[in-house]
Amino acid sequence: MSTATVEKETTGTPDGGSAASHKISVTFRLRRFNPEVSAEVTWQDFRIDIDPKERVLDALHQIKWEEDGTLTFRRSCAHGICGSDAMRINGRNRLACKTLIKDLNPAKPITVEPIKGLTVLKDLVVDMEPFFQAYRDVMPFLITSGNEPTRERRQSSEDRERFDDTTKCILCAACTSSCPVFWNDGQYFGPAAIVNAHRFIFDSRDEGGEQRLEILNEKEGVWRCRTTFNCSEACPRGIEVTKAIQEVKRAIITRRF
The missing domain is CATH 1.10.1060.10 (Alpha-helical ferredoxin)
Known part of the structure; x- marks a missing residue:
């Protein structure tokens, strides 16, 4: 199981404080599957620094853009209207764009996996x-x-x-x-x-x-x-x-x- 870590930012905020001061270190445990590489399902941990008021979708973006570009998931409007980013988060079906990190007990690893009952195509994407x-x-x-x-x-x-x-x-x-x-x-x-x-x-x-x-x-x-x-x-x-x-x-x- 691999772990990725992001260094804390030090950019300022409008009130003169540090942006990093609002962030916490959170572990995201993602279910990974790529049929082009292996038929086996694996779990991969990513430890990132993020504001707990951000959404799970924001965390997935950060992981994909800064840590592992091969991570695959669906999203579109990012405002709870398109429904494309439904996934299992901590064992419950939720929209990643409507789920705040602070509501998920971020002191423990946050698990993210595809919804059940439909064939998984890659990572968090299923055949709809x-x-x-x-x-x-x-x-x-x-x-x-x-x-x-x-x-x-x-x-x-x-x-x-x-x-x-x-x-x-x-x-x-x-x-x-x-x-x-x-x-x-x-x-x-x-x-x-x-x-x-x-x-x-x-x-x-x-x-x-x-x-x-x-x-x-x-x-x-x-x-x-x-x-x-x-x-x-x-x-x-x-x-x-x-x-x-x-x-x-x-x-x-x-x-x-």
Whole structure:
């Protein structure tokens, strides 16, 4: 196991203090995998000096830019909107861009590894295609009949509120990859796909609810859910994922939505 160390900076701060005085030494234990080099998974420690108010994503940037350019991970907006930097941090699914180092007990090594249930391509990057295929399979778009309208399709505030919670999904896969059923059976649609089906099933303007319910009533649909609440706990947007799944189950039974 190799260790990399960064020397403390001595640049000044606007209040006349030293930037280094705000930093602490933190060990990041990263799961490494490069199929072009070896089929074996290894763990590598990097000890860096960083402000504890920084995010895990900032630490990964520092490691990649200053210590090991081969480190591979996904990120885009860095503001909790794109969902691309979901990973397991200290054993929990989180967004690296929304997780502050000071909230992770930095006195101990902070472990970072890829989300579970999806094939690891390299380091912290997984193959998201099965996840997105399940998303596409539930038809996550408005289905209507008749001619194209000449004005927007209006609905009441109450109708909009009915599915407001599930519009917050950013497709980060944190919920799906926290699900034990998904870990053991990659055929399960998973929480994220069901959440995005919910968003349209309960939309008063949509006419494809019956089709989606039939899809989710199949063997690998909502009935595989074991209500462990892992998905709700993992969601970085606070969506009540388990509640949404239960509402879809109820709609399948009652055909009321």
